[in-house]
Each structure stands twice: as C-alpha cells, then as structure tokens.
Amino acid sequence: MIDKQIATIEAAVADIRDGATVMLSGFGEAGHPTDLIHALLDQGARELTIIANNAGNGYVGVAALINAGRVRRIVCSFPKSSQSVVFNEFYARGAIELELVPQGTLAERIRAAGAGVPAFYTPTSAGTPLADGKEVRDFGGRPHVLEHALRADVALVKAETADRWGNLTYRKAARNFGPIMCMAADLSIVQVRRHVGLGDIDPEIVVTPGIFVGRTVTVAEPADEQALIASGYRREPT
Amino acid sequence: MIDKQIATIEAAVADIRDGATVMLSGFGEAGHPTDLIHALLDQGARELTIIANNAGNGYVGVAALINAGRVRRIVCSFPKSSQSVVFNEFYARGAIELELVPQGTLAERIRAAGAGVPAFYTPTSAGTPLADGKEVRDFGGRPHVLEHALRADVALVKAETADRWGNLTYRKAARNFGPIMCMAADLSIVQVRRHVGLGDIDPEIVVTPGIFVGRTVTVAEPADEQALIASGYRREPT
Amino acid sequence: MTDNATGQGHNSVRRTPDEIAARIAQDIPDGFYVNLGIGQPEKVANHVPSEREVVLHSENGILGFGPTPADADIDHDLINAGKKPVTLKDGGSFFHHADSFAMIRGGHIDLCVLGAYQVAENGDLANWSTGKTDDVPGVGGAMDLAAGAKRIFVMMTHTTKDGAPKLVDRLTYPATARGVVKRVYTDLAVLDVVDGGFQLVEAVEGLSLEDLRARTGATIHTP
Amino acid sequence: MTDNATGQGHNSVRRTPDEIAARIAQDIPDGFYVNLGIGQPEKVANHVPSEREVVLHSENGILGFGPTPADADIDHDLINAGKKPVTLKDGGSFFHHADSFAMIRGGHIDLCVLGAYQVAENGDLANWSTGKTDDVPGVGGAMDLAAGAKRIFVMMTHTTKDGAPKLVDRLTYPATARGVVKRVYTDLAVLDVVDGGFQLVEAVEGLSLEDLRARTGATIHTP
Numbered sequence: 001m002i003d004k005q006i007a008t009i010e011a012a013v014a015d016i017r018d019g020a021t022v023m024l025s026g027f028g029e030a031g032h033p034t035d036l037i038h039a040l041l042d043q044g045a046r047e048l049t050i051i052a053n054n055a056g057n058g059y060v061g062v063a064a065l066i067n068a069g070r071v072r073r074i075v076c077s078f079p080k081s082s083q084s085v086v087f088n089e090f091y092a093r094g095a096i097e098l099e100l101v102p103q104g105t106l107a108e109r110i111r112a113a114g115a116g117v118p119a120f121y122t123p124t125s126a127g128t129p130l131a132d133g134k135e136v137r138d139f140g141g142r143p144h145v146l147e148h149a150l151r152a153d154v155a156l157v158k159a160e161t162a163d164r165w166g167n168l169t170y171r172k173a174a175r176n177f178g179p180i181m182c183m184a185a186d187l188s189i190v191q192v193r194r195h196v197g198l199g200d201i202d203p204e205i206v207v208t209p210g211i212f213v214g215r216t217v218t219v220a221e222p223a224d225e226q227a228l229i230a231s232g233y234r235r236e237p238t
Numbered sequence: 239m240i241d242k243q244i245a246t247i248e249a250a251v252a253d254i255r256d257g258a259t260v261m262l263s264g265f266g267e268a269g270h271p272t273d274l275i276h277a278l279l280d281q282g283a284r285e286l287t288i289i290a291n292n293a294g295n296g297y298v299g300v301a302a303l304i305n306a307g308r309v310r311r312i313v314c315s316f317p318k319s320s321q322s323v324v325f326n327e328f329y330a331r332g333a334i335e336l337e338l339v340p341q342g343t344l345a346e347r348i349r350a351a352g353a354g355v356p357a358f359y360t361p362t363s364a365g366t367p368l369a370d371g372k373e374v375r376d377f378g379g380r381p382h383v384l385e386h387a388l389r390a391d392v393a394l395v396k397a398e399t400a401d402r403w404g405n406l407t408y409r410k411a412a413r414n415f416g417p418i419m420c421m422a423a424d425l426s427i428v429q430v431r432r433h434v435g436l437g438d439i440d441p442e443i444v445v446t447p448g449i450f451v452g453r454t455v456t457v458a459e460p461a462d463e464q465a466l467i468a469s470g471y472r473r474e475p476t
Numbered sequence: 477m478t479d480n481a482t483g484q485g486h487n488s489v490r491r492t493p494d495e496i497a498a499r500i501a502q503d504i505p506d507g508f509y510v511n512l513g514i515g516q517p518e519k520v521a522n523h524v525p526s527e528r529e530v531v532l533h534s535e536n537g538i539l540g541f542g543p544t545p546a547d548a549d550i551d552h553d554l555i556n557a558g559k560k561p562v563t564l565k566d567g568g569s570f571f572h573h574a575d576s577f578a579m580i581r582g583g584h585i586d587l588c589v590l591g592a593y594q595v596a597e598n599g600d601l602a603n604w605s606t607g608k609t610d611d612v613p614g615v616g617g618a619m620d621l622a623a624g625a626k627r628i629f630v631m632m633t634h635t636t637k638d639g640a641p642k643l644v645d646r647l648t649y650p651a652t653a654r655g656v657v658k659r660v661y662t663d664l665a666v667l668d669v670v671d672g673g674f675q676l677v678e679a680v681e682g683l684s685l686e687d688l689r690a691r692t693g694a695t696i697h698t699p
Numbered sequence: 700m701t702d703n704a705t706g707q708g709h710n711s712v713r714r715t716p717d718e719i720a721a722r723i724a725q726d727i728p729d730g731f732y733v734n735l736g737i738g739q740p741e742k743v744a745n746h747v748p749s750e751r752e753v754v755l756h757s758e759n760g761i762l763g764f765g766p767t768p769a770d771a772d773i774d775h776d777l778i779n780a781g782k783k784p785v786t787l788k789d790g791g792s793f794f795h796h797a798d799s800f801a802m803i804r805g806g807h808i809d810l811c812v813l814g815a816y817q818v819a820e821n822g823d824l825a826n827w828s829t830g831k832t833d834d835v836p837g838v839g840g841a842m843d844l845a846a847g848a849k850r851i852f853v854m855m856t857h858t859t860k861d862g863a864p865k866l867v868d869r870l871t872y873p874a875t876a877r878g879v880v881k882r883v884y885t886d887l888a889v890l891d892v893v894d895g896g897f898q899l900v901e902a903v904e905g906l907s908l909e910d911l912r913a914r915t916g917a918t919i920h921t922p
Contacts, residue, residue, distance in 0.1 A: 078839040079835055102842040103758065105843065107795075111797035115578035116580075120350070124843045127874055169442065180796060209579075212584065325612070342617060343619075346581075411538050418573060421801065444792035447792045
C-alpha cells in the first residue's frame with residue numbers, strides 16, 4: 001500500500017545528506033517550508049546547495065540555515081531584501097557562493113529538470129551580464145541564451161492538503177515554486193496543513209499528482225515566518 | 239469590459255484565413271472540438287496546416303476537413319487508426335503532407351511555443367529515423383535532439399466551462415492538449431458546454447487562465463463523434 | 477496453453493499472453509508508477525497481486541486509472557492511451573499532455589511495459605514501424621516512453637508468426653530508442669539485457685537452452 | 700506638485716509619481732493583461748479608468764489581483780511580486796511559477812510597466828543593477844518581463860537625484876534587456892522609442908524643448 005505520510009517532521013528530513021542540493025519552495029514567505037527548514041537545521045546536514053527564489057529574512061527559515069553555516073552555495077533570483085541581514089553578511093565576507101538566475105529562467109530550469117529536458121533556449125538575459133559565458137543562438141532573428149535544467153536531491157515544499165498517494169493542493173499564491181520543485185527533485189518532502197482521505201481531493205483539482213511526491217508530513221499550524229521575523233526571533237539549531 | 243463569449247459558433251470561426259495553421263485539441267475523440275471543426279468546414283478556409291494528435295476517424299471532425307480537401311499538411315503523432323479511412327486515402331495518393339512527431343515531443347513543442355522557448359533538447363527520438371537531419375547533442379553522456387517550438391495562428395479547443403474572462407476548466411481525460419494549445423496559438427477559440435458567471439470558477443481550479451483564451455462559445459450538447467462515426471455519418475461542407 | 481514450442485518434437489509449455497502478463501506482474505513492486513503499452517501489455521493490469529498498490533499512468537493525462545467500466549458507465553472523456561474506456565481510482569488525477577509527458581520523459585514512471593517487433597542484445601528497441609515505406613506511419617508515445625521511463629520491460633512473442641527471431645543481435649527494423657530495454661518477457665523465456673547480450677532468467681518448462689537459442693537471433697548467456 | 704523643473708528659472712509643472720501613473724493608465728486599453736513592476740509602477744493600478752477592465756498579472760502566480768486589503772483581511776498567502784498583500788478579483792486565478800513566466804516569456808502579457816535606472820535611445824533598458832560590484836545583486840523577474848512582455852513602458856524620473864539624464868544614447872549601467880522599451884513616461888515628458896532616438900509625445904506644461912533636451916542624454920525627435 002502506498003502511504004507517503006511520515007509521522008514526524010524529524011523523520012521526514014532525517015536522511016538528507018551533507019553536500020545535498022536542496023530546493024526550497026516559496027516566494028518570500030508565501031509557500032516557504034519554514035518548519036521543514038528548521039527540522040533540517042536541527043538535523044545538521046552541512047555543505048548544502050540551496051535553490052530558492054530568495055535568500056531569507058531575519059534569522060528564520062533559510063536565513064537560519066545560512067546563519068548556522070550550513071549553506072555553501074545558493075542559486076536564486078533575488079537574495080536581497082530589506083531584512084536579508086544574514087545573506088548580506090555572509091555574501092559580503094565571501095562565506096557563501098551565489099548563482100544569480102532570472103526568476104523565470106529559474107522556474108523554467110527547474111521545470112525542465114522535472115520534465116526531462118536537459119537544456120533550452122530563452123530570450124531572457126540575452127545581451128546582459130547574466131548571459132556572459134553562455135551559448136547564445138539566434139531564433140527568429142533574436143538572440144537566445146542556452147540554459148540548463150536545474151535538479152535537486154531533495155525539495156522541501158509547503159502545500160495545503162495531501163492524501164496518502166501524495167496528491168497535493170496549494171493555497172493561493174503560496175503555490176509558486178512548489179509544483180515544479182516537486183518535479184525536479186529526486187525526493188520531494190512536503191509539509192501540508194492537513195491530510196485527507198484518498199479520493200477526497202477531486203481528481204480535477206489535484207495540482208501536484210502524487211507521482212512527484214516522496215513524503216508528506218502534517219504541520220497543522222506552520223510557523224508564521226513574517227511574525228517571527230518581526231519579533232526578532234533567531235532560530236538556532238537545537 | 240472583457241467578454242470573450244461569442245454568440246454563435248459561425249461567428250467564432252469566421253475570420254480563420256486560408257493558409258492558417260490550426261491546432262485541434264483532443265486525443266482520439268476525447269476533447270476533440272468536433273463542432274468548431276464542422277463550423278470551420280462550413281466557413282471554407284483552405285490550405286490549412288493542422289496540428290493535432292490524430293488525423294481523424296470516419297468522415298467527421300478533422301477527417302471531414304481533410305476529406306473536403308482543406309488540409310495541405312498535418313503535424314501529428316498517430317494519424318493511423320482502424321477508422322482513419324480519409325487520412326489513409328489522402329496520404330496514399332500524396333494529397334496530404336505529414337510531419338510525424340512523437341507525442342511527447344509534440345506536446346512539449348506546443349508548450350514551448352506558448353512559453354516563449356524557441357527550442358529545447360529532448361532524449362526522445364535520438365538514434366531513430368525521426369531524428370534524421372536534426373541537431374543532436376550530448377547532455378549527461380546521452381544524445382538529445384534539438385526540437386523547435388510549434389505555434390499556430392488558431393487553436394480550436396474543447397473545454398467544459400468558461401467565464402467571460404475566458405478561464406477554463408476541462409472534463410477528465412478530455413483535458414489532454416487543450417491547455418497547451420490555448421497557450422501556443424495567437425487566437426484560441428474554445429467550445430464549452432457551459433458558461434458560468436465571473437467568480438463562479440474557484441481560482442484554485444482554473445486550468446487555463448483566461449489570458450490564454452481569445453474566444454469562447456457555448457456548445458451545450460457537443461457532437462458525439464464516436465456515435466457519428468459508428469453511424470457512418472459523413473459531414474460535408476454546407 | 478500447451479504447445480509444441482520448438483516444432484522439433486520437444487514438449488514445452490508456451491506461455492499465453494495472460495501468463496506472460498502474470499509473470500511480468502510478479503516483478504512489479506508495491507507503489508510503482510507504471511505505464512502499460514497499448515495492446516498485450518495492458519493485460520498486465522489484471523494480474524497485479526491485490527495486496528500491491530500500483531498506480532497506472534496513461535499518457536493522455538491520467539494517473540491511477542482502473543479497470544474497464546460496465547457498459548452503462550462508459551464515459552467517452554475517460555479513456556486510456558489505447559482509446560478504451562477506463563475508470564478512475566480514488567487518488568487518481570487528470571493533467572494536460574505536456575505534464576503527462578513530463579512524467580514520462582522526466583523519469584518519473586518507474587516502469588513501462590511495451591510490445592516490440594524486435595529487441596537487440598544491446599537493449600535497442602523497435603516497436604513503432606516495420607520500415608515499409610507504403611505504410612501510414614504512426615509513432616504516438618512509443619519513443620517518449622522508451623526514452624523516458626526508468627525501466628523498460630518488453631512483452632512479446634519470442635518469434636514472429638513465421639518463426640523469425642525477435643531477439644536479435646542488431647535491429648533490422650527502425651529503432652524506437654537505443655539501449656533502453658532492461659528485461660524481455662516472451663512466451664518462451666524471461667531474459668535480461670546485460671553487457672554483451674541477453675542473460676537468461678528463466679525458460680518455460682520443457683524448453684532446452686539449445687531450443688531457446690535456436691529461436692533467438694542473439695547471444696544468450698546463462699547465469 | 701509644481702516645481703522648478705529645469706533649475707534654470709523656467710516654471711514648469713513636474714508630474715508627481717501619481718500623475719505619471721495616471722498618464723500611463725490613460726494609455727492602457729480595456730481588456731489588457733498588465734504586469735506592473737515593483738515600486739512606483741504599482742501606482743498605475745489606482746488610476747485605471749473604472750470603465751476599463753484591466754487584468755493585473757503578478758509573476759509569483761496571480762492573474763486578476765485587486766487592491767490592498769483592509770488590515771483584517773490580509774492573507775500572507777495572497778501577496779504580489781512586491782510581497783505586499785493584495786486581494787483577488789472575480790475571474791482571478793492562481794498558477795505555478797513556470798506557468799506564470801510562460802505567460803511573460805511567451806508574449807501573453809500585453810504590457811509591462813517597469814521602473815528604470817536608464818533607457819537608451821535604441822530601447823535598451825537598465826533597471827536591475829547599478830553595476831557596483833560590492834552590492835548584493837538581485838534580478839528577480841526584471842529580465843524575464845523586459846524580454847518577454849509584448850510592450851514595455853518605463854516609468855521613471857527624467858533625471859537622477861543629482862540631475863544626470865536617465866534617457867541616454869547608450870547604457871552605462873548593466874542591461875536588463877536590449878531594444879525592448881516602447882515608451883517612457885517621466886516627470887517631464889512622454890517619449891516613444893523610435894528608430895534613431897526618442898520621439899517626443901508630450902512634455903509637461905511650461906517646459907521648453909530646449910530645457911527637455913538639456914536634461915536628456917539622447918536624441919529627441921519631435922513630430
């Protein structure tokens with residue numbers, strides 16, 4: 001019998017290894033798997049490569065992971081924010097490597113990995129410094145840049161509901177990177193607000209079919225990252 | 239005010255031009271926009287290039303269009319079936335041009351056109367006659383074939399419900415090519431069983447956002463293509 | 477069905493398509509995502525042990541489809557890749573064609589069982605065209621499945637109706653994909669594709685290795 | 700706001716950001732799909748005439764978002780690309796990031812209004828980086844929007860705080876995309892990008908062409 005639900009969040013992330021490439025869903029705080037990230041922080045894996053849209057705010061979520069020295073390299077589109085204190089500091093002293101990728105190229109590279117497309121051409125970034133060193137080719141008289149699929153060992157994703165087959169629905173704009181990261185990682189680990197019975201999710205409204213999901217874990221009341229940041233909370237490894 | 243609903247199916251297809259490239263949704267009969275195709279047949283556009291998974295059965299739908307001599311060229315994955323009498327006959331006497339494309343490559347090329355990706359690499363067809371004359375390149379030690387985006391002037395699509403913004407839902411496996419063809423055509427024309435009020439489609443379950451839809455038309459009781467074929471019905475231009 | 481498999485006086489038990497399907501089903505673990513090719517491979521679904529939950533994928537955009545419905549329940553919008561009516565199990569889902577082939581090409585389908593005209597000892601597969609130029613060609617999802625699924629099993633007769641071997645040293649039919657077949661299940665034997673040829677897993681009762689080799693156009697290694 | 704726009708004794712009426720936004724809104728037809736860049740361009744939403752239905756796209760995965768909610772109705776899962784709370788209009792929808800950027804890169808967004816550091820007379824746009832190597836770089840969706848939307852309008856001040864022209868013959872800042880800007884709306888003028896330079900559409904009242912040219916680092920053609 002298929003049952004992807006894991007009893008505890010600690011068990012869900014227990015086997016993530018040092019040196020792993022880990023995708024984190026979320027755009028800003030919406031859809032950011034803060035609870036899974038904190039579990040990974042406690043689990044202790046080091047030398048991680050993180051793929052995420054942002055580099056975190058305050059001292060929680062991915063910022064806490066960076067602050068604990070666990071992240072060697074980050075691939076993202078917009079690391080900077082008014083509260084990205086940790087990333088800014090690590091970056092300034094060369095303690096973290098950054099691969100800056102336009103947001104749409106990031107999304108398409110992730111989707112490509114999930115879809116078995118090793119590389120594709122995009123007009124985005126042609127003629128800009130972000131295309132430096134990349135293959136450029138004209139299609140329809142316009143330059144396009146060759147971009148490669150971006151895969152991961154693990155994706156940590158936040159969704160709304162799951163059934164035991166791993167079918168997922170999301171909530172509003174928190175959907176963002178979740179569906180494509182589930183496709184692009186060898187193992188996707190998904191925190192959901194609730195599990196429902198098999199057949200309780202209308203087959204027409206499944207956003208991520210279970211085939212893309214490795215593990216699910218219930219986090220009924222996910223951390224409110226914005227509130228934590230506003231309160232000045234610093235998440236340290238336990 | 240945005241209102242994509244067109245009063246009659248004749249008006250919906252009135253301006254499709256001779257020489258147009260027209261995508262037709264559907265896998266077999268499921269999701270095949272038979273009523274729109276018959277309206278196009280009556281409208282009279284000639285020298286069409288058709289992009290569709292199949293080449294039709296009996297003498298209805300796309301088969302009727304071919305039989306009336308309206309189709310110069312067809313791009314599809316599986317023209318042959320036990321009832322593809324019209325296509326077989328036209329093909330045998332060289333009266334229709336065929337570009338045979340693997341089904342997944344067809345889907346991905348269509349999606350690529352909609353997503354602004356002019357070309358991508360795929361492992362599908364590498365080392366086979368369908369890769370003859372195409373650029374082949376190794377990624378990860380494995381040969382991949384360069385495939386180009388496939389766009390259209392018009393997509394004729396069958397869906398289930400629409401609102402006046404053109405948001406669509408589909409029904410079961412009739413979804414198939416509909417969403418990606420809506421993305422890949424300059425103008426998508428969609429027959430739906432029913433229109434609903436704006437806001438009546440839950441924003442979480444919209445499958446094709448209205449941005450990809452040009453026109454919608456109600457066909458409350460769409461032609462039952464299987465029954466028509468079984469009855470031996472021959473659809474001729476009126 | 478008992479048959480004279482060799483045509484040379486030896487009595488061996490040739491497997492029926494249902495028996496081959498049942499044999500394949502034994503090798504499918506609980507929880508696998510499986511695509512069954514159109515035709516004979518579809519029979520595999522009927523033989524999956526009831527205690528195993530196997531999720532069937534259909535390339536037209538379904539995960540988790542179930543058996544043929546009663547006539548009264550046939551829904552023309554709920555068909556499989558073979559265009560035959562199916563049902564949907566609890567936990568099933570629908571998605572569009574690009575997503576469906578993303579599952580295939582992206583390596584998310586654990587296993588695909590396909591029919592074949594020929595399988596070569598290097599794992600090359602031919603199952604889409606006989607190469608006759610006057611035929612109407614059709615490829616469907618065969619090349620995507622062959623190139624994309626994690627494992628390809630082939631289900632076929634060991635020889636053609638005319639007795640010609642379908643396991644060959646080199647394809648003579650147009651390729652569907654290169655080096656992809658992992659295991660072949662025929663009416664006479666089960667063979668793995670290994671470096672340098674086919675490796676015999678099992679032959680049907682009463683069939684000697686010599687007889688099997690006589691009906692095979694490629695090297696057969698034994699364990 | 701009335702201001703001394705030229706610093707040379709001429710009285711001209713410099714447009715406020717809201718006035719620029721209102722001017723841009725005049726040029727947005729009914730039924731357009733529009734993406735408004737983070738910052739000042741967001742103001743455009745407040746000025747779309749009520750009889751026009753314009754569908755706002757946010758690259759994090761929303762079509763049809765509406766105004767800022769009341770504090771009590773703020774939902775952290777319903778934010779725009781600027782990470783500010785929004786609402787959803789009837790007819791709105793949610794989708795994932797790859798689909799959202801397919802809308803952008805695929806040319807489905809009729810119009811994108813972006814801020815800029817510089818616009819060159821050939822339509823090149825610089826709005827993501829000042830080129831200072833010690834800054835933390837960030838690009839977000841700027842390059843995708845600039846390369847992908849059907850039309851790019853730029854909303855910016857005509858000059859920097861130090862009075863340096865932002866309309867230039869050639870970018871000195873790193874490019875976001877090449878040859879994409881169609882029209883520029885500043886506090887002093889509206890200009891189209893045409894072959895061989897900027898074409899003046901209108902200048903604010905009281906501003907002479909000479910004054911405008913003095914504040915512009917590129918050719919300005921007049922009709």
